[in-house]
Amino acid sequence: MEKREMIYLDNAATSFPKPYAVSDAVKKYMLYCGGNAGRGGYESAIQAGRLVYECREKLSEFFGAKSAEAVFFTMNTTQSINACIRGSLKKGDRVLISNIEHNAVYRPIYKLSSKGQIDYDTFSVIENGVAVSQEEIIADIEKKVTKNTTMIVCTAASNICSVRTPIREIGELCRSRGIRFVVDAAQAAGHFPLSVEDMKIDALCVPAHKGLLGPQGCGAVLLGEGVKMQTVCEGGNGVDSLSGEMSEDPPERYEAGTLPLPAIAGFGEGIEVVKEIGLERIEAHEAALFKRAREELLNIGGVKIFCPESEGSVILFEIEGKGSEEVAAELAKAGICVRGGYHCAALAHKAMGTEESGAVRASFGIFNKESDVDALCDAVRKISK
Amino acid sequence: MKELYGMCVAEIGSMTQAMRAQRLLSELAIPSTVQKTQSSSGRGCAYGLYISCAQKENAEMIFGREGVKIRVWKNAK
Numbered sequence: 001m002e003k004r005e006m007i008y009l010d011n012a013a014t015s016f017p018k019p020y021a022v023s024d025a026v027k028k029y030m031l032y033c034g035g036n037a038g039r040g041g042y043e044s045a046i047q048a049g050r051l052v053y054e055c056r057e058k059l060s061e062f063f064g065a066k067s068a069e070a071v072f073f074t075m076n077t078t079q080s081i082n083a084c085i086r087g088s089l090k091k092g093d094r095v096l097i098s099n100i101e102h103n104a105v106y107r108p109i110y111k112l113s114s115k116g117q118i119d120y121d122t123f124s125v126i127e128n129g130v131a132v133s134q135e136e137i138i139a140d141i142e143k144k145v146t147k148n149t150t151m152i153v154c155t156a157a158s159n160i161c162s163v164r165t166p167i168r169e170i171g172e173l174c175r176s177r178g179i180r181f182v183v184d185a186a187q188a189a190g191h192f193p194l195s196v197e198d199m200k201i202d203a204l205c206v207p208a209h210k211g212l213l214g215p216q217g218c219g220a221v222l223l224g225e226g227v228k229m230q231t232v233c234e235g236g237n238g239v240d241s242l243s244g245e246m247s248e249d250p251p252e253r254y255e256a257g258t259l260p261l262p263a264i265a266g267f268g269e270g271i272e273v274v275k276e277i278g279l280e281r282i283e284a285h286e287a288a289l290f291k292r293a294r295e296e297l298l299n300i301g302g303v304k305i306f307c308p309e310s311e312g313s314v315i316l317f318e319i320e321g322k323g324s325e326e327v328a329a330e331l332a333k334a335g336i337c338v339r340g341g342y343h344c345a346a347l348a349h350k351a352m353g354t355e356e357s358g359a360v361r362a363s364f365g366i367f368n369k370e371s372d373v374d375a376l377c378d379a380v381r382k383i384s385k
Numbered sequence: 386m387k388e389l390y391g392m393c394v395a396e397i398g399s400m401t402q403a404m405r406a407q408r409l410l411s412e413l414a415i416p417s418t419v420q421k422t423q424s425s426s427g428r429g430c431a432y433g434l435y436i437s438c439a440q441k442e443n444a445e446m447i448f449g450r451e452g453v454k455i456r457v458w459k460n461a462k
Contacts, residue, residue: 038400038430041421049419053404069401239399241429249454252399 007336007372012159012187012314012343012363014209014216019273022266026215029265036258038238048261055268056251062271063204064195065222072251073259076219077186078104080205083221083254084182085109085153087229088203094148095120096141098165099127100158100348105184109153119148125158125165126351131307134166141173151180156188160348160361162290162312164188171200180227186210190274191313192283202227208263211282211313211365214270218263223250231256282366286313289364289373296377302384306352306359314363316352319384324358327383331360334379338362392461393438396422396431398454403432406444406453413447415440426456435461 008016029051035044037052056068065071074080085108089095097105099122112118123140124132132140141152152174157164167183174181182203185194190211196204204222208214231246235256239247246253274282293315297303302320319327328340341358342349349355362376397403403419410417415436422433436444441458448455 041432045421046419049400050404053401053408056401057408068405238430243428247399249399249402251401 005335007375009362009364009368009372009376010337010339011210011365011368012361013339015211015213015365015367017367018215018266019213019270021269021273022214025269026262026266029262033261033265037261038252039258051261051268052259052264055264055271058268058271059206059220059222062275063189063206063222064197064199065204066197066225069250070196070223070225072221072223072254073264074219074221075217075260076209077184077205077207078219080203080219080221081105081153081182081184082108083232084203084205084229085112085151086232087254088151088180088182089118090150091117092148093118093150094146095151095153096144096149097122097152098125098137098154098347099123099351100125100160100163100165100345101153101155102159102184102186102348103344103346104186105153105155106347122347124351126161126163126307126348129306129351129353131163131310134169137166138169138173141170145173145177145179149177149179151182153182153184155184155186156194157185157191157312158314158345158348159187160314160343160345160352160359161307161316162310162314163307164192164310164312167194167201168199174202175200187314190270190279190282191286193279196222196224200224203229208267208270211274212267212270213273213366214267215263217260218267220267221254229254233257277366285366286364286368287311289313289368289370290315292370292373293362293364293377296373297380300377300381300384303380306354313365314361316354316359316361317380318354318357318359319380322383324360327360327380330383331376331379334375334382336376336379338376391438392435393441394422394459394461395434395436395444395448396425396456396459397434398426398428398431398456400432402454403434405451406434406448406455409447409451409453410434410436410440410444413443415443424456425459428456431456433459433461
């Protein structure tokens with residue numbers, strides 16, 4: 001692939017660039033190990049098993065889970081969420097989701113609901129384009145919980161703007177009512193702290209390739225203590241191989257088929273890089289870039305920023321009279337990578353009031369600089385004229 | 386296998402449990418190795434955690450405390 005200059009502001013889709021340590025770990029696994037974890041008994045297979053276990057340990061420590069066994073791998077966050085939703089719900093259950101969920105949450109819930117298997121409702125995190133207070137969010141949930149409510153699925157941070165949800169408070173509420181709490185941390189993991197045990201999360205779904213700086217092709221679920229689910233995919237996992245049933249114990253219970261070992265190698269290194277930089281520093285850096293972008297964009301006539309008061313790694317805007325895809329295409333011509341449209345977030349765009357034309361999302365990462373923000377704003381200024 | 390003389394083997398049902406067991410032992414500076422082994426339970430794949438038999442009691446204690454599932458202890462041949 002040809003190398004060209006670009007300003008990458010689509011870190012909410014996937015982070016770029018990846019740290020050298022990450023690509024090096026992937027390469028090393030592929031060149032010098034290559035074994036399949038939990039299968040053979042030769043040295044490279046045992047090495048692969050160790051690599052997988054060490055990545056489980058790193059995830060468990062980073063996200064405050066009880067143990068490495070609480071971590072199972074998937075291909076991405078969407079698979080993680082699907083495993084938790086489909087593996088937990090039964091006929092007649094009621095689920096609450098926020099009104100800013102990504103389609104990774106909305107679509108499986110919608111499908112189960114449309115087949116008459118479950119019932120669901122939404123609670124408001126954004127209303128008419130304005131972020132709702134934490135107290136109002138909790139009050140709305142309290143109001144909508146019924147005796148049949150068995151699960152709340154909620155994103156920790158929106159994928160279209162920097163609005164966050166009060167995960168700790170929702171976790172408390174769920175624990176006190178015996179409701180399973182599933183958290184989509186696609187836009188939160190590696191951006192700000194989350195803790196499975198402290199926040200009373202039953203299942204935390206994370207990607208390798210976004211804030212945790214790893215490769216695509218791997219996600220994980222971190223289970224709360226004692227959480228057990230049905231399997232949604234069955235097959236070989238190197239445990240109890242003579243049985244027709246999947247093995248009982250996590251994590252292998254939820255891991256049918258060969259794991260994405262190169263990606264897991266990189267995932268582990270990505271976590272190490274994030275730890276070395278420090279979550280506080282990452283959060284502060286991204287918020288500083290957000291504030292700079294907000295300040296500059298607000299000074300450009302015809303530019304509207306959505307939920308500007310919520311500071312984080314994602315800024316959503318539109319230019320009056322121009323479609324979001326048109327703006328994104330113009331920015332691409334200037335070498336600036338952002339995403340227009342709907343960001344696989346039907347509910348969130350409805351709540352934001354942008355379901356007609358979508359909006360433009362710029363999302364920052366730890367490797368972005370102030371000059372990247374300035375380049376974005378200069379280009380937007382030119383496009384808006 | 387001369388180096389396995391006086392070695393005991395804990396048969397464990399999964400790679401994750403075997404790695405966990407090895408990690409727990411390493412924290413106590415007890416050396417161990419993991420090898421795939423013939424299952425004696427009839428349940429399929431198994432991993433053998435090889436340690437000096439002199440450390441077997443310590444290992445049993447720590448595994449019991451930490452909930453590591455050992456299918457069976459054997460002497461290494």
